Amino acid sequence: MVYASTDGLVLSKQFSNYDELAESVKGWDLDFCQLDAGSSPTGLFQCQTEHSQLNAASLSRRYHQCGSAPTGLTFAFLDEHVKQLNWLNRNVDSTSLLVYRDQGEIDCVSSQGFRVYTLTYDAEMLKQLEEKLHSSSQTGKITRASTALNVDQNLILHIRNHLKHLVSHLQQYPNTLGQASLRNELENEIPRKIIQMLGAGDDKNPIASPRIRSQALKRALEVIDATVQEGISIDALCQYCGVSDRTLDYAFRDRFGKTPAAYIKARRLHKVRYRLKELRGTDIRITDVANGWGFWHMGQFAADYRKYFGELPSETVNGLRASSDMHH
Incomplete structure (x- = not known):
């Protein structure tokens, strides 16, 4: 299935061998070598928009994976069933977040039943989002070299499940790519979670006073009432209220026991x-x-x-x- 529109591209296909997958994937330079004998059906999902690229790939055989990642900063989430991957001469598993710098080298050995979800964003876009969040995460460092990071396991599980749901939905309903709520998830909410997972710095982002939190909460509820159907990003909500992401989150948790997004x-x-x-x-x-x-x-x-x-x-x-x- 291939769906193309002004909103972007959605591709979802099963291939009889790896070569067909390599010819179809957009943005990646792939040169894989199959390490065990037998037929090698593979699967590829790819969603490409102006500001992001979401992929899901599955390989049935062992492969030596070589090549280079797309332009931008790429985050790879291994499926929870992937117990080991030799990545840049280091053994990692699904508890690690793999980060490829701009067009970073791919050099790993994957086992049978390998499955991975990847997200690629423009590094400058992530930097601007960090500044809006007053974050001190590690994206500035990881743009210089590919790396495997040990991160909060609850967050990596949450994001991976989120990506699974996105892939499943877009495979069934590719024409919904243009929906504002879906694009907001892909291009705003998920990168926010990634920045949080990379260690968004609370020290640069103190919680405001109770009076300011109360005022911000009142403004936030007003704008949520006005936009609940079409939706509003948390970033835009913070800007409207004139407070940081952390302050608004604290205000909602204190009042409702929920984050703004959950509310x-x-x-x-x-x-x-x-x-x-x-x-x-x-x-x-x-x-x-x-x-x-x-x-x-x-x-x-x-x-x-x-x-x-x-x-x-x-x-x-x-x-x-x-x-x-x-x-x-």
Whole structure:
């Protein structure tokens, strides 16, 4: 499957051998050598926009992987089933974050069943985002040399799962690449999480006073009310409120026990639930309602919905849970 539009490119294909994959991938210079005998089916997903590139690749055989990464700063997340990879003459596993500098060298030996997710961003874009976040992460250092980093395992797991959901969704619905909420996730929220994972410096970003936090929270809730359907990035929310990312995060956690992003998601879930109840008895599609409120990965949406409300969206539409409760 190949989808191309003014929003970018989405490619998802299975190949009978590695050579076909190497000919199809965009931006990477790959020269792999298969190390064990037998057929070697491979898989490639690639999503390319003006400011980012997301890839997922799977290899069935052992390979000596050589070549160079794309232009920009590339972050590689090994699938959790990858127990060992010899990377630049160093053994790493899925607990490591691999970072390739601009067009950095690829030299590693992968085992059978290898799978990896990669994200490439312009280094200058990341630097500007760091400055907005008042962060002191390591991106300035890692632009000079490729490296493998030991990072917060909860964050690396969270980002890897996020990438899996993005890949799965875009494979099914490539035409949603232009949705503002999806592009915001890919080009704003995920790089923010990566910067946080690289060690965003709290020492340069003190928490503001209670009075300033209270004022910022009030402004944030006002703008969330006004933009809850189309969405707003956390960066834009901080700019509107005139406070740092850390201050706004602290204010929301202190008041609601949730991050700003989690609070916005909760608000959207409630809006979807209200709309589904309102449309009972019609032929409305749950997918259309969910997409209208910024939920584009239906599997994750259904899981989040059930976690919040104790029932699936379809049960809300059909009134099944309410009907069941009346008979007990």
